[in-house]
Amino acid sequence: MRHIISILMENEAGALSRVAGLFSARGYNIESLTVAPTEDSSLSRMTIVTRGNEDVIEQITKQLNKLLDVVKLIDLADLPHVERELMLVKIRTNSTTREEIKRLSDIFRGKIIDVTNNSYVIEMTGASDKLDAFIDALDTHSIIETVRSGPTSMSRGANGLHL
């Protein structure tokens, strides 16, 4: 099952490699990992998407909690939560395809943020499956490159992951 583990960690050199090293050393899988400092500059927030049965996820959360750089964590799969991923897609365009791609992008609430005579860069956020759906809707040959942030996520309601 897919789990989103959200981690508050010390914003220190080496913290990321401790987490990444733990996953590779113990053979856990990382589907995506995203990290950046929070409003409290001493803390970073990391979102890891992983897969595993309940026993594996239990071990992952316990082992993460043992790391001294990990201050607090939560498995968002247990809670109602919102999830967003950012994607940039660079698409080859010509005079005949431009309109069609723009319309498609609008349907998916995408934004065209760069235009040249033969390309668009489209910015899109959403749940990961929405981004997948947009990619599927495009002609594969027209895609020059894509880059995705990996999902970030937080729980719904007034409670949250904080100190």
Next chain:
Amino acid sequence: MISQCKQLLNKISRIAYEEVRVELSGGEIVVQCLKDEGVEFIFGYPGGAVLHLYDAIFHQDDVKHILVRHEQAATHAADAYARATGKPGVVLVTSGPGATNAVTGIATAYLDSIPMVVISGQVPTAVIGSDAFQEVDMVGITRPCVKHNFLVKDVKDIAETMKKAFYVATTGRPGPVVVDIPKDITDPYIKIPYSYPDAVVMRSYEPNPQADPKSIQQAVDVLLAAKRPVIYSGGGVVLGNASQELRKFTQLLGFPITQTLMGLGAYPATDKQSIGMLGMHGTYESNLAMHESDVIIAIGVRFDDRVTGKLSEFCPNATIIHIDIDPASISKTVKVDIAIVGDVQPVLTDMIALIKAHKQKNSAADLKSWWVRIEQWRSVNCLEFDRTSPEIKPQAVVEEVYRVTKGDAYITSDVGQHQMYAAQFYPFDKPRRWINSGGLGTMGFGLPAAIGVKLAHPDAEVACITGEASIQMCIQELATAAQYNTPIKIINLNNRYMGMVRQWQEFNYESRYSQSYMDTLPDFVKLAEAYGHVGIRVERPEDVKPALEKAFAMKDRTVFLDIMTDRTENVYPMIETGKGHQEMTLRVAPGTPIDRELA
């Protein structure tokens, strides 16, 4: 007048000294931190990146430096010092190869949860990352085998980092901590005011989880309703100094107790409730009791694969209670029914009180018939070996070591058959007496470990039970033993094979002894003498006892006993890999009839 002036001047300078905080260089700060931690010994080896530190060591006598001959030995000696005393072991090595040589010993301590602080030198901060001479990313290399590690980037951070290192290493589930210090941080010309913090707070570290009283109560209820219970205790009881509580708990309940390799000594092995070690080379009675039990209480253990055997057949009918300070140990390999996350000593104390107050008691009839069953298994006498052999049996040597030392020695070991013989045939009645690398299985551990133990307990008998393969992995430490006058007894069970490798090859590879034979062994007697010690070779069974008596009578000498043992002896009983506790292979020896129906 002059003398009055002098007095006045002295007074003024004393006041000035007391009021202005002492200014120290980074190197001096590290040494002062060690003093403030009450560190007695530091095991190390100098080199370029730690020269400032070694100069600071030169100027004081409080922390005694033990110069080893290889950094691996520094970590093993410090590790064994910690195992024998409960105090953290401290190591100092230089950057690059000094640091990488220490890694084996750091991993050894990590796998057995031993408190240790390793200070490694690093190249100056300005050249970190440039592949400088003797540069290695120590923080990166040790990350998977330390409890935590630090790179100190500012002289102002040294004191707090050192405090954190000792705090982390010694609290919760203990473990090794590395502090990597670049050379410029210890610069003798950069001095700052020094003060050592009394305590440190780390918001992400909560080492003492409070056990849930409800699960303790639940566990007691289950224990007192058990019909075929077993206490399965391990290294956590030793580390948590809960030996007294374990004794009270076990004797109060009257249950059989089996101990892991790491736990030996926490409960007296010579007591009738002790049914010996469990696992791959554990006793028949322990493993079958585990298999047939209805309730297991696992105390400070981690369900290691050498203990459990085939997981799907582990204790098939038992309700499993597990006490451990590390939540990640709970249900890691074996799913437990009642988890108690907490320090073993207070948890056992609470349980003892609850058991005493509880209305229910175990059915005496059930416990009696359980003990009858266990005594049947015990009567198989699974450890027995051929006592009439014309060859020296390694088991007989260990039994004799036990007799000569009156069961009161500190025994270190290396890894292999001799380690198992020591565990099986030297019944430990006290904790911290049995010093071995159980988790990582590090050959080369025994000799430096014996030196570390002897430094900690100079008046105690310390023996290293080893083999001719293992001993050669850190043999250079015979020089350290001579330098610091640590009289230890090395019992070399010399079978001219890597015994355990040979045994597995006999069992699983049709006796194809691939590379497990040693055909160019040194003359260990001459080697010991070359290092300034006493060497004795023993070749006949009747010479074992007098040789041991002679060796242990030489209180102020290190003695190397090179004992030629039976080349083909194997460790029994054995659970072969992938088999369950109920599938033990027993020795079929002449004169020891084994009723296999019992199994």
